[in-house]
Amino acid sequence: AQSVTQPDIHITVSEGASLELRCNYSYGATPYLFWYVQSPGQGLQLLLKYFSGDTLVQGIKGFEAEFKRSQSSFNLRKPSVHWSDAAEYFCAVGGGSNYKLTFGKGTLLTVNP
Amino acid sequence: DAGVTQSPTHLIKTRGQQVTLRCSPKSGHDTVSWYQQALGQGPQFIFQYYEEEERQRGNFPDRFSGHQFPNYSSELNVNALLLGDSALYLCASSFWQVGTEAFFGQGTRLTVV
Numbered sequence: 001a002q003s004v005t006q007p008d009i010h011i012t013v014s015e016g017a018s019l020e021l022r023c024n025y026s027y028g029a030t031p032y033l034f035w036y037v038q039s040p041g042q043g044l045q046l047l048l049k050y051f052s053g054d055t056l057v058q059g060i061k062g063f064e065a066e067f068k069r070s071q072s073s074f075n076l077r078k079p080s081v082h083w084s085d086a087a088e089y090f091c092a093v094g095g096g097s098n099y100k101l102t103f104g105k106g107t108l109l110t111v112n113p
Numbered sequence: 114d115a116g117v118t119q120s121p122t123h124l125i126k127t128r129g130q131q132v133t134l135r136c137s138p139k140s141g142h143d144t145v146s147w148y149q150q151a152l153g154q155g156p157q158f159i160f161q162y163y164e165e166e167e168r169q170r171g172n173f174p175d176r177f178s179g180h181q182f183p184n185y186s187s188e189l190n191v192n193a194l195l196l197g198d199s200a201l202y203l204c205a206s207s208f209w210q211v212g213t214e215a216f217f218g219q220g221t222r223l224t225v226v
Contacts, residue, residue, distance in 0.1 A: 032211075043218050044217040049214065090155050099161050099211055100169055106153075
């Protein structure tokens, strides 16, 4: 069975500081990995995705993520956080013959001025 | 391009009633998935429709059913509503292949009283 763990429920950073959100997954085949962001009252917006190839993936809004197969991780990073990045972030896994996405419980990001 | 549109945005129903939620996919997409997002949780996969048939189903009871129309739009029906069905219901559209990017609508907030 596939699963995603986001160990941090809530993270607070200062504006301009760097950010790393953790994601660990369990999947029996080669995974497709995604990071989505959700602002209050909104749907999910895709930040980036990994299917294959280069393990460092660049996304929108200055985000990047690194796929580490040996650690079953796909952590999201940003070098300098902006106040507008405050939102909830979800990691998701899919792939193989499985059409569904399995999401983690999310990490709520608060940005202090 | 209007993206994925869902209606209604908010809905209040009484326990035991039935509800229908609607989704229009992003232009060009032929596949629609439905997710339930309870408060403080990540989205949970309900089912996916492709070519007007349910292609994959998550761990939800038969009270949850759906339909896809020839124009690719979709409906989610929930019968015999329970208080625990209160959640944000998200529709996602994509191309039919596994792992293609899913675009999410803003969701329908269902409250069961």
